[in-house]
Amino acid sequence: MSEPIIRVENLEVSFFGQGTSQRVVHGVSFDIAPRETLALVGESGSGKSVTALAMMRLLPRETARITGRVSLAGRDLLAMSEAAMRGVRGNEIAMIFQEPMSSLNPALTVGDQISEVLVQHRAMSFREARAETLRLLDKARIAAAARRFREYPHQLSGGMRQRVMIAIALACRPKLLIADEPTTALDVTIQAQILALIEALREEEDLAVLFITHDMGVVAEIADRTAVMANGRVVEAGETAALFRAPREPYTRALLAAVPRLGSMRGTRLPARFPLVDPRTGKTDGTGEPVASPPAAETPLLRVRDLSARFDMASGFFGRVTGRVHAAENVSFDLFAGETLALVGESGCGKSTTGRAIMRLTEAASGKVELEGRDVLALKRAELRFLRERVQMIFQDPFASLDPRMRIGAAIAEPMLVHGLASREDARKKVAELLPRVGLDPAMAARYPHEFSGGQRQRICIARALALAPKLIVADEAVSALDVSIKAQVINLMLDLQQDFGLAFLFISHDMAVVERIAHRVAVMYLGEIVEIGPRAAIFENPQHPCTRRLLAAVPIPDPARKGLRRVIDETEVKNPIRPVDHVPPLRQWRTVSPGHEVQVFGKEWHDRPGAA
Known part of the structure; x- marks a missing residue:
């Protein structure tokens, strides 16, 4: 083996503040050739x-103390002057x-x-x-x-x-x-x-x-x-x-x-919990057992038909509209009580816009959204309480979703008080009931958001979403920013809550391995349109649209034995969704692959792309 380029020996880092010292790195050693x-x-x-x-000497000198040795070509970086280090x-x-x-x-x-x-x-x-x-x-x-x-x-x-x-x-x-x-x-x-x-x-x-x-x-x-x-x-x-x-x-x-493995759900129909390992004992908590099937229902809880959302692009001195971003275009699907529909696709494909349009956080340009048979898009502002009580949203960044000046108990109770569903005393009792449901101690209600980890903050957001006993939760990249083990815990929690309360989830994500674990059905979006939709097993085991195959092919496989296998990576960028003001979306044709599994008929633009059939 060649001589290492960098060698780190017994690196230790401590931070000082308010008269105390805390060591955060303990005797780390490694080298890289x-x-x-x-x-x-x-x-x-x-x-x-x-x-x-610490290796780069980028920690603040006033509050950080670094010891050990970091050798680059025989020179100790920790002993260099700042000028030499630059x-x-x-x-x-x-x-x-x-x-x-x-x-x-x-x-x-x-x-x-x-x-x-x-x-x-x-x-x-x-x-x-x-x-x-x-x-x-x-x-x-x-x-x-x-x-x-x-x-x-x-x-x-x-x-x-x-x-x-x-x-x-x-x-x-x-x-x-x-x-x-x-x-x-x-x-x-x-x-x-x-x-x-x-x-x-x-x-x-x-x-x-x-x-x-x-x-x-x-x-x-x-x-x-x-x-x-x-x-x-x-x-x-x-x-x-x-x-x-x-x-x-x-x-x-x-x-x-805790790593979601693409293909681990092959041959199964229902979502399944992650089998978790206790990091202290190594014992497995559960076996990844499947969750119960959602109760059969004749009518969907949510019906979306031809939903479109567009954003004007203005330019020039007078701000004249010269184009529009077609963020969501003729999106249609049904979602039943107790079911999880995953909305997947690359960044910019319109997943989040669709979720926000359903919530009336973004105004739709056209279409119809029915919740329990009632047209959501026709509701006047004073009538939106009907929607807010029945549909809640969990966002990607829980810290940005919580008021840093409000204790988390007050943050969870606030929706109940605003909607007049509970007195302050009843809301306090409800908070004490909800926190254990999401794996947190009721005594934590007195803490502020900054006192919790990222995974704990996301659990707080889930508890707040549950406060109004909603029928549907829109989870917009709710686990994307979490560590792998915390992600598995939160997904298990969502599956448990779905079983206990009969919740429906619109699960917006780009992580196909997670979607395979949690979803009953999957809808794949590209440039604002759904291009393929069907049962989870059908989408993952028999993908038809090139966009679906592109997403699945890109998932990293946690198997080092495959490291030497060169994958064909599609380097094509997602096209720009900006259209002229007078653009009329073309009519799309659909093909039924199997019961419930439909794919948009795609044109010649897909045939030259890597992975296209």
């Missing part, structure tokens, strides 16, 4: 990102972060931002920097590089912005690339593209890669070796294949058990 990827995995708060920031950052070690929009300057074009790095670090002229920037954009697999050079970050998709970050990271030809959750915020197809790009660049540039993630499927796909962190310590490390095949530590087994 050229063309090798080490995955640093663990749940939020395990110390992964702090370890990477020469290392970017030139020899580069870092890409989870959210590219927070790392890019919105006031500068992407070309200028890459060129700035080249001018500052490699002393290039502007003309040389421009030529090198175009080469880097090509290297990052960004099509039409000359046009992208002049565009601003907000004009790019999330996947393209992350490619720009990779181009910036590669600008000075570093020896080590630290990727801190670079795909967590991306949908599954864009994630597959970014992973394939990092893998290719590692070989082309002789890079060493430190890949920080909590997604074990991504680990299996990209990592040569894996180090598992918990509570600031590396609890297990080794070759990725061996670690997946025979994990020694209960915590590692718990992480692996």
